[in-house]
Amino acid sequence: MFLSVFELFKIGIGPSSSHTVGPMVAARRFVEGLRRLQSAPAHVTATLHGSLAFTGKGHGTDRAVVLGLLEQQPEAVDPDRVDEMIYDTKAAKCLTPEGLPSISFDPDTDIVFDYGPPLAGHANGMVFRAFDKSGATLAEEVFYSVGGGFVVTAAELDAVADDDSPVTTVVCAPYPFASAREMLEMGEASGLSIAEMKRENELSVHDAATLDARLDAIWDAMNGSMERGLAVGGRLPGGLNVARRAREIHQKLTSERGRNDPFQHTVMDWLSVYAMAVNEENAAGGKVVTAPTNGAAGIIPAVIRYYVDHCPSGCREGVRTFLLTAAAIGGIIKHNASISGAEVGCQGEVGSASAMAAAGLASVLGGTNAQIENAAEIALEHHLGMTCDPIGGLVQVPCIERNGLGAVKAVTAASLSLRGDGTHFVQLDECIETMRQTGLDMNEKYKETATGGLASNVIEC
DSSP states (O other): OOOOHHHHSEEEESSOIIIIIHHHHHHHHHHHHHTTOSSOOOEEEEEEEEHHHHSHHHHTHHHHHHHHHTTOOTTTOOGGGHHHHHHHHHHHTEEOOTTSOOEEOOHHHHEEEOOSSOOSSOSEEEEEEEEOTTSOEEEEEEEEEEETTEEEEHHHHHTSOTTSOTTSOOOOOSSOOOSHHHHHHHHHHHTOOHHHHHHHHHTTTSOHHHHHHHHHHHHHHHHHHHHHHHHOOSBOSSSSOOBOOHHHHHHHHHHHTTSOOTTSOHHHHHHHHHHHHHHHHHHTTOEEEESSOSTTTTHHHHHHHHHHHHSTTOOHHHHHHHHHHHHHHHHHHHHHSOOOHHHHOGGGTHHHHHHHHHHHHHHHTTOOHHHHHHHHHHHHHTTTTOOBOOGGGOSOTTHHHHHHHHHHHHHHHHHHHHTSOSOOSSOHHHHHHHHHHHHHHSOGGGBSSSSSTHHHHSOOO
16 A cells, blocks of 8 residues: 555645545546537536535635636645636636636536435535536536545546555555554564655655655645744634634744743643644635645644754754654555545544654654554544534634644654553554544534534534
8 A cells, every 4th residue: 555645745725625625626627527528518517415515615615616617726726816716707607628618607506515415435525517508418427525635536436445545546665554563564574664664655656856855845835834824813714703813822922932831831832823823724715735634734734843843853854754654654544544524523634633743753753663653543542533513614613723732632642652662552553443433433413514513502603
């Protein structure tokens, strides 16, 4: 099994990897397919199902569909121009893809939110259709946004076995571990660290200079979103009137730096504010990195920033090691369970991100492979059962603070693991399987539909 670090860490825009980035990618793929039709399309529609319907408005899914049909790419789109592009499309009521005639498309009527049963393949399903001038169907494609910005068609989903991933790059990786047990066994046999094995796998598809440059670009994008979140105040869009708090907290922490902390807990405030800054930027529709999702995008950057700014060993090479180790853990979780809140609840998003961050930190602080695996297990174990219950369908409450707590748990998990020798009672593989089973048993209203939990008990005002 090989899942590239750049498949887990993807630059895109907020507020959701599965509800924003995924639908944008799917819509773009659909338009690309229209160029292969024998007859010219005259009209297109999109129907959103399952969680994409229930929380699509709050997650910007309809806007993402428009951007995708305009052939925008998540990593390249300018967040400051999104409103303009949406407005122009609504005014024109048509699309003008290169190489195709003008296609009728009114976002207000041609994007349908279907609140009935979800499609069979996944909770995040969508159907795109193209029609000719007479109204006859020329093309129909079902896509599933399976978490973290990954998108598959129904045919792609059906073409693979249940225990394989249709979005995993097929390469002859030298260390193709598909479980934590295999990872530890390969590390013991080779004498390599988890990051070293992951790096060797990546070098199967990238040269060393490209790999390092792209890893640096991922961290730079993460840090950039954090810096924007720390600098911007005001209120978040969406109707809940939630105040952005990261800037004010950061200013207070900066002014207090150097003073004695009578409670010795200021480092937790720094971790929280780093994570909140990223997730406030995400909630505002800004550019972030899926890590492994947008809803959990603040945890890994926060812990890396903690390592860089608060640990004596913090350095650029260490950041690369951190990202490689985190990606190794994230790949195992995705392969054997899920990182999708619509599929397994927030345990799959914040829980996975916290486990990845704990492993990354343990690795750069000198942990053995066993201690790194233990750190990931501790962090994931204590997120088991966490529901996805965004108030108003927005990635704001409880999501923003939840990232702060996920970052704190990651550091605590890494610290605990480094105090031991890597021996522990619950193995990471067992914890991942428990998360998968818990997700299967979890009621749908607690899996990103915004119909249960806090979403149904807090009065919006």
